Amino acid sequence: MKWYDQVQEKENVVLAAFGHPLRPGPWGELYSTPFTIAAPEEVLPLRKLEETGTSWVFPHSHYSDVERLLESTGMPAYLQAELMEPEVLVQNPEGMEMRPAAKTLLALPAGPRKKLYQALLQHPENRGQITFIHKDTLGDRFGGTHNGEHTLMLFKQLCCEHGDYLVFSGLSVVLAQLPTYEEKRDFMRGLTSQRTLTLRVRIRPGADTTALANYWGKGIKSTDVRTIFESIAASPTGGTLALINVLPPLPSSQMFVYPVPDNPLSGPSPVRDCHWTSFNFFQDQPDQQLSDPVYFMQKLKEDYTPAAGDPRYGDIAFFSKPSGGVVHSAVYMADDILYTKNGATFTYPWMLETLTDLLKQYSFQVEPGEKLVVNYFRRKNM
Structure with missing residues (x-):
């Protein structure tokens, strides 16, 4: 075996340890690892x-x-x-x-x-x-x-x-x-139990992380994200980082979590469904009205615009029937990965899922021969 073959073989072993590589894009060198979660007995x-x-x-x-x-x-x-x-x-x-x-x-x-x-x-x-x-x-x-x-x-x-x-x-x-x-x-x-996945970004030694920080630094202090990426790039071997570490506080705390009942003494419980999840993604404090269709559609008109070009991190994906009725929403992450909650009850966690799988599930709600339409919307201040 030639020396360069040995180097390539070692590189392949390292990449396999990171997970499955996603397609290249502005999100950087991403790897996904599938796993299964289930609601705790409690x-x-x-x-x-x-x-x-x-x-x-x-x-x-x-x-x-x-x-x-x-x-x-x-x-x-x-x-x-x-x-x-x-x-x-x-x-x-x-x-x-x-x-x-x-x-x-x-x-x-x-x-x-x-x-x-x-x-x-x-x-x-x-x-x-x-x-x-x-x-x-x-x-x-x-x-x-x-x-x-x-x-x-x-x-x-x-x-x-x-x-x-x-x-x-x-x-x-x-x-x-x-x-x-x-x-x-x-x-x-x-x-x-739900099939989901984790995402890790690989940062190679000496890499210019400016574009990477610009992509993932939305919704929280972009300087903090840039500092984390620069620190990893400064390491002699570079490194990887679980993306949950650079998400806004709310999705970071809810990722892979099944909701627990709210205290009834605190008043009516919010309906934490897909729309509540999508529109609250960048909120410091969740707006509990965002499960109300009239309210979140008003927010969509006032604070969002149709995304130009390819979708980017933080865009809201609306899954609609050809007739226009919205059946689901989720937050775009990278490649074909979205952050989603597939129902309002405790049986559905907040998690990551592929666009392909979401389309297969929600196509159940359209007539035979019809296809769901996916449109992306971007916050005006991002």
């Missing part, structure tokens, strides 16, 4: 989740609207009748609420189930009742000591398929049929 309200049951809402709807929806799914007439029973479908001030029985949920055929789940997700209020599970992760999620084949079969019975994903609803049905605390706990841990 935040899993198992008894409450089991006792609460399944609840779907149809805002601003009437009995006849829900009846037409159920007919459009093609489900058998007897299942439509069960879902329209007075004790199942009730009127409330916001619209209609449906609390389906376990036997009805389990009996739904695959096609009508998918159409029903898609209709439910047209209303953000139902996002916490629907979970997306990548098919490749089933073994890792539910292959533990206390989850047997029966649990997996029960889970699949409550799912419909969408590309690489299983779409699940009916958590209380599963929990009610698991006899032990350990089985319930392990199922919830599996259900809440």
Whole structure:
């Protein structure tokens, strides 16, 4: 082996230790490392989740609207009748609420189930009742000591398929049929587990870090970011830095964290969904109104402009239907990586995810043959 081959082999070993290299760009020499996280046992309200049951809402709807929806799914007439029973479908001030029985949920055929789940997700209020599970992760999620084949079969019975994903609803049905605390706990841990990734930037010795600091120094003191990068570049061997260390305080503290319940004595809890997360990314103190669609759309008009050219760190990505309805938002980081929270409930952490995976998940909410549109918006002062 030639000396230069040995040098290249050593370099390849070093790069492999950093993770998977991202495409080159103004974000620098970035590497990603995939891993899986799950909600800690301490935040899993198992008894409450089991006792609460399944609840779907149809805002601003009437009995006849829900009846037409159920007919459009093609489900058998007897299942439509069960879902329209007075004790199942009730009127409330916001619209209609449906609390389906376990036997009805389990009996739904695959096609009508998918159409029903898609209709439910047209209303953000139902996002916490629907979970997306990548098919490749089933073994890792539910292959533990206390989850047997029966649990997996029960889970699949409550799912419909969408590309690489299983779409699940009916958590209380599963929990009610698991006899032990350990089985319930392990199922919830599996259900809440998420595939995510970390990002590290490599800074080579003697590198000019000005452009790198300009890219990542938004939202916090750019001089602090520049000082960190310059210090690493001044080292004889350079080094790597986890990007969580240069993020603004709020996302830095929330990254890979599952939300815990707020103190009820402090007043109404904010809805910390994707929009709350995206618009609060650079805030020193979170603006709790930013989950209100009217409020954040006003902020979008006043404080943001469509991003010119390629997206950059801190831009907000809006995922919209061709008709214009927004189904999700996330914060652009680098390459095809975004910072996201995929639901308002405790089952969804703040994390990093690829644009490809987000598009696959949220395409469930558009009609067959349609594609989601992604538009980027940039703060006017950045």
